[in-house]
Amino acid sequence: xxxxxxxxxxxxxxxxxxxxxxxxxxxxxxxxxxxxxxxxxxxxxxxxxxxxxxxxxxxxxxxxxxxxxxxxxxxxxxxxxxxxxxxxxxxxxxxxxxxxxxxxxxxxxxxxxxxxxxxxxxxxxxxxxxxxxxxxxxxxxxxxxxxxxxxxxxxxxxxxxxxxxxxxxxxxxxxxxxxxxxxxxxxxxxxxxxxxxxxxxxxxxxxxxxxxxxxxxxxxxxxxxxxxxxxxxxxxxxxxxxxxxxxxxxxxxxxxxxxxxxxxxxxxxxxxxxxxxxxxxxxxxxxxxxxxxxxxxxxxxxxxxxxxxxxxxxxxxxxxxxxxxxxxxxxxxxxxxxxxxxxxxxxxxxxxxxxxxxxxxxxxxxxxxxxxxxxxxxxxxxxxxxxxxxxxxxxxxx
Numbered sequence: 584x585x586x587x588x589x590x591x592x593x594x595x596x597x598x599x600x601x602x603x604x605x606x607x608x609x610x611x612x613x614x615x616x617x618x619x620x621x622x623x624x625x626x627x628x629x630x631x632x633x634x635x636x637x638x639x640x641x642x643x644x645x646x647x648x649x650x651x652x653x654x655x656x657x658x659x660x661x662x663x664x665x666x667x668x669x670x671x672x673x674x675x676x677x678x679x680x681x682x683x684x685x686x687x688x689x690x691x692x693x694x695x696x697x698x699x700x701x702x703x704x705x706x707x708x709x710x711x712x713x714x715x716x717x718x719x720x721x722x723x724x725x726x727x728x729x730x731x732x733x734x735x736x737x738x739x740x741x742x743x744x745x746x747x748x749x750x751x752x753x754x755x756x757x758x759x760x761x762x763x764x765x766x767x768x769x770x771x772x773x774x775x776x777x778x779x780x781x782x783x784x785x786x787x788x789x790x791x792x793x794x795x796x797x798x799x800x801x802x803x804x805x806x807x808x809x810x811x812x813x814x815x816x817x818x819x820x821x822x823x824x825x826x827x828x829x830x831x832x833x834x835x836x837x838x839x840x841x842x843x844x845x846x847x848x849x850x851x852x853x854x855x856x857x858x859x860x861x862x863x864x865x866x867x868x869x870x871x872x873x874x875x876x877x878x879x880x881x882x883x884x885x886x887x888x889x890x891x892x893x894x895x896x897x898x899x900x901x902x903x904x905x906x907x908x909x910x911x912x913x914x915x916x917x918x919x920x921x922x923x924x925x926x927x928x929x930x931x932x933x934x935x936x937x938x939x940x941x942x943x944x945x946x947x948x949x950x951x952x953x954x955x956x957x958x959x960x961x962x963x964x965x966x967x968x969x970x971x972x973x974x975x976x977x978x979x980x981x
Contacts, residue, residue: 594718600725602776603709604732609769610672611733613762614698615740615847617682619840620748621691622823623830624755629688633827637947639692640821641940643699648936650703652929658708659926664715669773671705676766683759707928714916714924716780720862723913727858730909731851736765738847741840748837805918805927811870811969812911813934818966819877820946820958821939822846825897828884828955832893845894846901853905861910870914871973873906878963878970885959896959 625631625639654671658664674697681694710726717725740762747758822843829842861869876899883896912928919927949958 593721596721596725596728597716597718598776599716599778600713600728602772602778603713604729605776606668606672606769606772607729607733608736608739609765609772610675611736612740612743613679613736613764613766613769614675615737615843616744616747616762617679617740617759618822619741619744619826619843620755620758621682621695622826623836623839625688625691626827627830628755629691631688632947633950634944634947636823636827637821637943637945637950639695640823641943643695644821644943645936645940646696647699647703647706648932648939650700651707651932651936652926654704654707654929656926656929658711659923663779664708664712665773665777665779667708668705668712668777669770671701671703671708672766672770672773673701674704675701676763676770679763679766680760682762683756703932707926707932710912710916710928711924712777712779713912714921722916723858723861723866723909724855725858726909726912726916727855727861730858730905730912731855734847734851734854734905738844738851741843741847744840745837745844748840753837800920800923801927801930802918805915807972807975808911808914808918809931809934811972812915812931813938814969814972815874815907815911815966816935817938817942818874818962818969819903820942820962822900823943824946824950824955824958825884825900827950828959829893829897831955832888832890834890834893842893842897846897846904849898849901850904853902854909857906858909858913861913866910866914867973869906870910871970873903873910874966874970874973876900876903876906877966881959881963881966885956885963 622636625636626633631639654667658667661667678694678698678701681697682691685691685694713725713729714722743761744758747761748755751757825842825846826839829839830836834841857869857873880896880900880903883892883899886892911931915927915931916924946958946962949961
């Protein structure tokens with residue numbers, strides 16, 4: 584396998600990357616504390632169907648991804664990213680108290696959508712800021728580090744949910760109140776710790792995010808990366824289905840967040856090493872490895888109802904995330920014009936958002952009609968498409 588050219592001395596990791604990593608860590612701790620309990624709360628306590636849950640999860644994640652189109656383009660126009668980060672993370676923090684206050688599924692759904700709207704506002708400008716401050720020699724490592732710290736928060740959130748559920752005798756509403764604390768800590772870190780580069784991208788005349796003149800500035804290699812990301816998202820439905828699968832195995836409600844702990848631990852341990860490797864090796868091969876891991880996870884989760892198969896499948900699912908998310912982000916940054924990186928991430932996430940809606944709705948429908956096993960087997964079958972596409976992707980240049 585061909586290796587990438589590397590300089591004798593690697594540049595140090597910029598401080599802003601560490602600050603953005605901490606912001607992601609605390610906000611994901613907050614969000615995943617809620618997300619680890621929400622599927623059970625909605626389906627078991629409030630009587631929502633799995634199809635409806637799938638539609639909500641798809642709509643929530645799609646909202647985040649589609650809003651990134653506009654926030655990314657706006658950050659390119661402004662030439663600055665921090666203000667949008669503060670607005671997006673601040674809005675998400677303000678939604679956290681709505682979850683324990685909700686009395687109906689409609690209020691929970693509204694809170695979930697607003698939370699993801701805030702994520703969409705911050706997502707593309709944050710990724711563009713990482714690309715702005717990251718030295719090209721360690722760009723993959725920078726994306727991998729931020730993703731890994733994000734996933735440490737995703738690991739700590741469900742773990743804290745288990746502790747709190749045991750401490751408060753499975754009283755979900757009480758536990759959900761604790762999610763507000765780390766969310767507001769994340770906002771504070773943005774205020775004091777995030778710095779934009781002195782030479783920020785020049786302000787451009789504002790264009791609609793999907794303006795044809797902007798689209799013409801993207802290369803064929805960029806559009807191929809968008810295609811892979813979209814079909815990959817179609818194969819990878821919401822992690823809420825992992826939580827429901829855990830409930831099927833008979834796991835006690837207080838321990839169900841453990842599946843998200845295992846997934847996030849595998850994700851956190853693999854994201855940074857995968858990012859470092861992607862700076863030295865062909866990113867297409869590592870992305871293909873991630874897709875193979877997704878197929879293996881689906882097969883494990885669909886084949887048996889045992890605890891061993893459940894936790895093995897969840898761990899492999901986490902590894903596939905570590906081998907794909909940061910690498911896809913680095914491929915987008917690398918194939919897009921520097922002055923249009925915010926727009927590039929926005930368009931990428933728009934395509935992924937449309938597929939996320941389809942993926943989660945279809946998964947919920949299959950679950951209700953044909954059972955959990957068929958849902959995971961269908962995901963494995965769809966994942967073959969982006970795996971084949973990886974073999975035909977134009978090679979990334981060192």
